[in-house]
Amino acid sequence: MNINCTAELAEMRPLLRRFVTDQLEPLSRQIDATGVVAPQAMARLREQGYLGMRLSPEWGGGGLDLSTYCLVMEEVARSHRAYTLMLDTTSGLTPIAIERHGTDAQKRKYLAQLASGEWLASFALTEPDAGSDAAALSTRAVKVAGGWKIDGLKHYISAAHRAQVLMVLAVTDPALRARGGITAFLVDKGMPGMSVDRVDKTIGSDPIELGExxxxxxxxxDEAVLGQLGQGFAIAMGSLTSGRMGVSAACIGVADRLIELGVQYAKDRVTFGQPLSQRQSIQWMLADSATELAHARTMAYEVMRRLDAGEDVGSGPSMVKLFCSEMVGRVADRVVQIFGGSGLIRGVPVERFYRDVRHYRVGEGSSEIQRMMIARALFEA
Ligand SMILES: Cc1cc2nc3c(=O)[nH]c(=O)nc-3n(C[C@H](O)[C@H](O)[C@H](O)COP(=O)(O)OP(=O)(O)OC[C@H]3O[C@@H](n4cnc5c(N)ncnc54)[C@H](O)[C@@H]3O)c2cc1C
Structure with missing residues (x-):
């Protein structure tokens, strides 16, 4: 069953698929072999206009809506998680927050550089004692002459060591905290007093690195304050809504590719004189996966379309993120099972996808936190 968001996006998909297969997939194999993303990957995404896609054309961006961004996210995720990070750091959480809430001077300073991929932006909310409970953050910004003095520690910040600018959430009024006492700051790389002390590798592929x-x-x-003083928490939560849709799109793309790989392997692999594709237990694993993927797409595309139309979708993004991130985990598990021993060998894409998708149930609000938000909306209704 072919489920697409809109007719225009359905038309874009084959071209995008060809680009990813021809231009990115060979580089993905290189990433797995070397652990490093070749600069051509960024260059190829830039040439196609996929960096800074959601930023205005005024800054060299594509001016595209969330549904189109998510389609590109879905397709690049079919190849490698590293590309989804490139889209996010040039057109995701922080770039979108700058476009929505930045002053003209901030937009001029950052957006063209982000849209071209010359600069990357990170989003620094999480702290050792403030993860799911983000409002508990303790990084403090105190007013001083001409600006602010920031003290604190952030961790698990994607690409922090590569970013030229970080959107940093800090407490400016301890009495108010998330109710008007947290402010967003744009902190440039190399500011005196800021340092990336450690870079953590994860269970996922090598280029996914988190900075402390x-x-x-x-x-x-003073010019580093993003948006209104005290509105940082609301700005961050606004960015996370569309961020969760991007994560969901990546989950959909990976699940689609995994099912394709599983079907092909089941046709090719012969045991006891018959291809695996003839075995009902294998067929059912793929049938369940395809059904869950169709469900994920239907839900995600509807919420994306309504977000683009400016409609109130309530806890829709949480439902989509919860379902898509858990769905891709189940699909990856089944497909690794279909591959048998070969699904566990380094260098085989299903093995890498299996490890990379584990992030999605934790980052940008874990499954438990999505459930909490969905339940809260039910009880508040
Ligand atoms: C790959 C990756 C990239 C990331 N990138 C960024 C980034 O760029 N910027 C950034 O700011 N952060 C980033 N993070 C951090 C991420 O947002 C946090 O890890 C996440 O919010 C969970 O916080 P925590 O790790 O402190 O876990 P905790 O909050 O300590 O939670 C531990 C466990 O308890 C559960 N839990 C917590 N509270 C409750 C509750 N009330 N009820 C039930 N269960 C609960 C959680 O769901 C989780 O399973 C990233 C994380 C990963 C894995």
Whole structure:
């Protein structure tokens, strides 16, 4: 069953698929062999206009809506998780927040560089004692002459060591905290007092790296405040809504590719004189996966379309993120099972997808936190 968001997106998909297969897939094999993303990957995404896609054309962006961004996310995710990070750091959480809430000077300073992929942006919310309970953050910004002095520690920040700018959430009024006492700051790489102390590797593929960022009396000028003073938490939560749709799209893309790989392997692999594809237990694993994927697509495309139309979707993004991230985990598990021993060998894509998709149930709000938000909406209704 072919489920697409809109007729225009259905038309875009084959071209996008060809680009990913011809231009990115060979580089994905290189990433797995070397652990490093070749600069051509960024260059190829830039040439196609896929970096900064959601930013205005005024800044060199594509001015595209969320549904189109998610289609590209879905298709690049079929090849490698590293490409989804490139889209996010040039057109995701922080770039979108700058476009929505930045001053003209901030937009001029950052957006063209982000849209071209010259610069990357990170989103620094999580701290050792503030993960799911993000409002519990303790990074503090205190007013001083001409600016702010930031002290605190952020961790698990995607690409922090590669980013030229970080959107940092800090407490500016401890009495108000998430109700008007948290502010977003744009902190440039190399500001005195800011350092990336450690870079953690994850269970996922090598290019997925998380930085620990320390702020030690780090001075930023008044112009570094993003949006209204005290509105940082709302700005961050606004970005996370579309971020969750991007994550969901990546889950859909990976599940689609995994099913394709599983079907092909089941046709090719012969045991006891017959291809695996003839075995009902194998067929059912793929049938369940395809059914769940269709469900994920239907739900995700509907919520994306309504977000693009400016409609209130309530806890829709949480439902989509919860379902898609758990769905791709089940699909990856089944497909690795179909591959048998070969699904566990490094260098085989299903093995890498299996490890990479584990992030999706934790990052940008874990499954438990999505359930909490869905339940909260039910009880508040
Ligand atoms: C790959 C990856 C990339 C990331 N990138 C970024 C980034 O760029 N920027 C950023 O700011 N952060 C980032 N993070 C951090 C991520 O957002 C946090 O890890 C996540 O929010 C969970 O926080 P925690 O790790 O502190 O877990 P905790 O909050 O300690 O939670 C531990 C477990 O308890 C559960 N739990 C917590 N509270 C409750 C509750 N009330 N009820 C039931 N269960 C609960 C959680 O779901 C989880 O299973 C990233 C994480 C990963 C894995």
């Amino acid at each position: 960022v320390r702020f030690d009396a780090c001075f930023v000028p």
